[in-house]
Amino acid sequence: MNLEHWSKLWHLFIMFLKIGPVTFGGGYAMIPVIEQEVVEKRKWLESKDVADVFAVAGSVPGAIAINSATFIGYRIAGVAGAIAATIGILLPTFCIVLAFSIFFLGMKDNPKVEAAFISIRATIVALIVYAAYKTGKTAIIDKASLLLVLTTVALMYFTHNQIHPILLILGGAIAGIVIIGIRTRLGRKTILHEKEQVYDYMI
Amino acid sequence: MLIELFITFFLIGLVSFGGGYAMIPLIQEQIVNQHGWMDQQHFIDTIAIASMAPGPIATNIAVLIGYNEKGLLGAVIATMGTVLPSVIIILILGKIFYKIQDHSLVKSSFYGLRAIITGLIIYTAYMFADTNGMFASMSWYTWSQILIFAGSLAAFIVFHKHPVSVIILSALVGIAVYS
Incomplete structure (x- = not known):
């Protein structure tokens, strides 16, 4: 893997890290954000490809938001891209839910x-x-x-x-x-x- | 225990077609009925907390149950277990999925899948309502629960309110009515 590949993986990770909290509004709330980043700004994919990904993401088991991230990561940078995007989209909500968990465990008997x-x-x-x-x-x-x-x-x-x-x-x-x-x-x-x-x- | 946690959530992730709340009957079966990791009431509370946080409901529930069982490591393992099946499927099928998606066999199996999942969700709602004592003999408590249920349902179906705002409003009602 050369430097360019690593930098692509890093950008994928950061992009989905930023999108993660947006998934509050549902997996499809991601579409405009992804379009803007992947299609317009970085020109990694065409608009048609992004639409394809969202069409398929609902047929694979699992959450649409995560599936779409995995799919897009895979199309842009192969297996490593899929993993970087998946971890990126999971990390913010993982931390938020963990904080909720600790908070509610402490409040249980109130x-x-x-x-x-x-x-x-x-x-x-x-x-x-x-x-x-x-x-x-x-x-x-x-x-x-x-x-x-x-x-x-x-x-x-x-x-x-x-x-x-x-x-x-x-x-x-x-x-x-x-x-x-x-x-x-x-x-x-x-x-x-x-x-x-x-x-x-x-x- | 960690391996059990991983296998349980891997199974859930593997068959969770439809995403979202369609996964709840499966998680319920594995966590409450098979393993007895928490009772039904605690499970309903877990869903409530998972619905209030951003992110997919299934991974949120995995984090909460994993943390509850085995701390931070448990949360990581449970989340990985939930996500891994779809990642593997996408990596294997990534290239051909666009073609098989429109295959008539895939479409007809989804026709059946969706119907079964709807049935499972309806039964889960019944079970949760039963746990909450909503079918108990008529008392002040039963009526209050039915009213909160009806009000919340109207907020979702008629007024298209987001789950988070309805849950927060419901919490305030609960504090006013039950404390």
Whole structure:
């Protein structure tokens, strides 16, 4: 590795270090910042490439913000670039959450904090319902997908959470392939999303 | 213990399609049900703290649980475990992913995946509500919880408020009502 390569890695690391805290607004809040840095300022990638990266980042497991950083780092500077970008985007939020962790461990037994958390717990239930609502809007597109959703809830409820979610998720992928396979054989089409949907808070 | 922590979060990272809150049922299964590292109420509190910080919810939860279990090293190991599967997948598939993404098999598996994940999230919401005692016999406490839940949900769906502002407002309500 020559000096130029090291300097590129360093710039990648610093760029994503600065973007890290921006991910507060969701993975896609990064797009304009990345466009400006990577496309306009440094001319490492074209605007089209950045759009491609964000389109794929939602299909790989994991958070969109981190996946996009890894992807862009990889495209600019190979494996080392991917690692530099990933560490860069993780480091600021890692430190912030660590500070939160220490702060809340110290405050745990404060009666005011305890009272606050009793209310926050109900808000978290609402947040999860909201996540279900948002995912459901893109997941439930016909009767078969609605049936899959209801079956999952029923299975979890009646087996008292005894089925491992990983098995269900794998089963879901197989069910999707089977359902759409049968439909295609019958000559019916299913309108599938062109791209993965954008969840503004779901990073 | 550190290896267990790493493997647990590696598994979570490997199957966390959809990102964000879609990962919570998986984390819940691994942390609360399989390993018993924390009880359900503590887990809900962890989600609350993770939602208030910037950054992806799954890595935030990993930092919090890792730190809780094994200090700073635990936080680093748990975060690495969560992120590593996607990094590996991107490095391996990086070049061909643009092509296979539009393959009909990939698209049809996502059709099924998304439905299952929605079901898992709905069940998680039910479980959390149950833990909070929201289905208990009608009392002043149950009603107050249902009201806070309904108000928060309206803030998200109708008024499109950011989770952080809703959680902070809810905290103030909690201090006023429950202390």
